Amino acid sequence: MENSKNVQRLAKPSKTDWFKEIYLFYTQLAAGSLLIIPAIVLPLYYKSNILTEEYMFFLEFLGMLAGSLWISGASDRIGRKPALALSIALYSAGSFIPFIDRSFYALILSMLIMGSGIGANVPVANAMMNEFSEPSVRGTVMSIGNAIFNFGFVVAPILIFFFGVKFIFIFGILQLITLAPILRIPETKKPSHSSGFRDLYRGEHLKKTLVISFATFFVFFVVYGIVDWFPTLLSRGLVKVPAILQKDYILITNFGAFLGALFIAPLVDRTGRRTLGIAVSSVAGITEVLTLLFSRIIPALAVALTFVSLFFMEGSLAIVTIMASELYDNDMRGRGLGNSLAWGRIGGMTSPLVLGSVLEIFQNPSLPFIVLGLSSVCAAALLHILPETMQIKKL
The missing domain is CATH 1.20.1250.20 (MFS general substrate transporter like domains)
Structure with a gap:
């Protein structure tokens, strides 16, 4: 019932609520832009003769593929907020692995888990932006949101230059702080039964x-x-x-x-x-x-x-x-x-x-x-x- 009320309120929010929700979600996306940083620097951190940089990115994309299908599909059943929180938790977990294990297999696991988090975050975040935005400005909201998310690709090389590769991994773990604004964003999807991707x-x-x-x-x-x-x-x-x-x-x-x-x-x-x-x-x-x-x-x-x-x-x-x-x-x-x-x-x-x-x-x-x-x-x-x-x- 609570979710239903939230969805109804989001359908016609007041200007104050609308800007508040946009601000909160962009706060999450701005912090979430750092989510991409470890994925960029991880191939640079490990110099392996067995696994080239191209195949490291391939592993990450494989994880993204799984996340896009698994968690985004689940968001139709359990709601957007739990799915978005799960995507961030997955990415943080993947970022933590290099701190405790520098082995070859840990690298593979880290890339797959981080990729799953990224792959899930993008569709679920965009679904939420669609659902809390008015149709007349929805495209603008989603475009700016995606630009903010992409900002991580811009700042990553700069941070690597100033702080070095090892320091950057901490940002993946700090993703957990972005759960706070998520908790304040109203749910935009009432949990419901889903028959999967066949539909x-x-x-x-x-x-x-x-x-x-x-x-x-x-x-x-x-x-x-x-x-x-x-x-x-x-x-x-x-x-x-x-x-x-x-x-x-x-x-x-x-x-x-x-x-x-x-x-x-x-x-x-x-x-x-x-x-x-x-x-x-x-x-x-x-x-x-x-x-x-x-x-x-x-x-x-x-x-x-x-x-x-x-x-x-x-x-x-x-x-x-x-x-x-x-x-x-x-x-x-x-x-x-x-x-x-x-x-x-x-x-x-x-x-x-x-x-x-x-x-x-x-x-x-x-x-x-x-x-x-x-x-x-x-x-x-x-x-x-x-x-x-x-x-x-x-x-």
Whole structure:
């Protein structure tokens, strides 16, 4: 009964309550941005000949895939707050492992557990933002929330520079303090019976589930191709740039991702989700073709173009997340978001492997950029199939 009252109150909050809830949730997300830091530095902390950095990220993504499906689906049954708290507890537990055990197997366990926490946090947090936001500003709220979450990618390299890798692990454990604002946020989902993810692939939900899932797959494929694969071209000297650009590439691209999510915030509730998503994905595809052209002529410009491409694709990522949250009603939103983002995790996992394989097989650095450009176009085409979801009332 208490949950029902909270859901009803959130449907039409007063301005004071609305801003209070937004502030509290953004407080959690701002602290939650640090949640990503250990996941970034852990591969740097362990230098293993057995497990390369790429496969460490693969393990983390595998955990994210599990978290996206397991806990986000559970949030439809037990409510959003318990699921969100569980995601943070999981991540904190994974961050604590390196303090007590530096072994190879502890590393694997840590990556999987932390990945599960991240994978669960994103869909559940976005479901809550959808449910406590008014339809007229929902896209803006969710875009800014995702930008704040991405801020961790910007501050991580800076903190590593000043404090060193070992010190950063403490932030994962400090995630537990973010449980305090969560307890003050009203529940947005009344616990109910759920038949699992099968409902998403039946009847009226089948088409939209397939389309948003594959759109999210291609968006993540491009984003993590730029973030995780392109640096290998720099390190192998296939794209020759000044040392400072190679050294600071991660910081540069992560800042682009942060700005990309902020960029769409004032636009997404005015232009519509679908139109803006098609536009930013198409522009990203064009910049990837330009990157192909300039990668050997003006390498530094190629790096700048990857920044631009990631800027727009991060906007596209925020849009597919918003649309996934709006395509389903309250009883299915957790599963809908979790399923969509799980497909995105698969795209993120496979992108560096596919692009690296294309490069190794054909020995042509241009071909992976063609793959990225086509993937951006595919994302835009799939978004065109979906209905516009802006101003859909909460159910």
